[in-house]
Amino acid sequence: MSKTFTEAVESRRSVYAISGEPVISDERIEELIVHAVTHTPSAFNSQSGRVIVLLGNSHKKLWKITEDTLRKIVPAERFHTTEERIASFGSGYGTVLFFEDMALVESLQNQFPAYKDNFPIWSLQSSGMLQYVIWTSLQEEGFGSSLQHYNPLIDDEVKRQWEVPDSWKLIAQMPFGKPLMEAGEKEIKPVEDRLKVFK
Incomplete structure (x- = not known):
């Protein structure tokens, strides 16, 4: 796929209905992630x-951990919706x-x-940029x-399962797969309420 940067920014959306069907090779996925980790900016070049x-199986294990964790805290009568989402x-x-x-x-x-x-604060900003670059890629x-x-909620079990260093703080999880349907309409608030330009 070949889009301009602005087209890529516009088309990036949250997609929840996904399948496990491969879209590109695992090697290509790794290549995209490596590129994003290498080139996404960070304050003081902290990286x-x-x-x-x-x-x-590791992907499936994560969501089993998440399901098992939430089952312990979400009331049984409301768990069905949570279970479907997971x-x-x-x-x-x-x-x-x-x-x-x-x-x-530190x-x-x-x-x-x-x-x-x-x-x-800068650390979270850098993480947000990295998430966005990978998401768009x-x-x-x-x-x-x-x-x-x-x-x-899932931090401790994730660290145990994948031997994550203690100093690594989990910020977000991004499940991805082949889209099963188009993303819904996105409400866009008036730009004039969110942008000011001075000359």
Whole structure:
């Protein structure tokens, strides 16, 4: 697929109905992720973003962990909707887990105390950019994706299952797969209420 940058930005949407049918090779997926991790900007060039890509059984395991965790806290009479939602994510092709290395963030806080309070904020901003770059890259290749936040509920089990370093903080989960339907209409608020230009 070959779109301009503005077209890619416009077409990126949340897609929840996905299948596990392959769209591109696993090698191509890895290539996209490597490119995003390498070239997405970060404050002070900290490069604090960390990514784990789960495919195949590992992808399914993540959503089983999520389901089992939520089953313990969501009332039984309301769990059916939650179960369906989790199953829709698990039926996809893979999941990207986004982390921030808090040891690195703390190191920068110690090195530059004048900016101490800002580094956690900048870390999240960098993570958001990385999420967006990967999301748009996957969309461009034909995948549908959405961004989920079951952290911190699943953090401990995720760390155990995939031997994640203690300093890595889970920020978001991005299930992706072949879209089964088009994304719904997106309500766009008036731009004039959200943008000011001064000359």
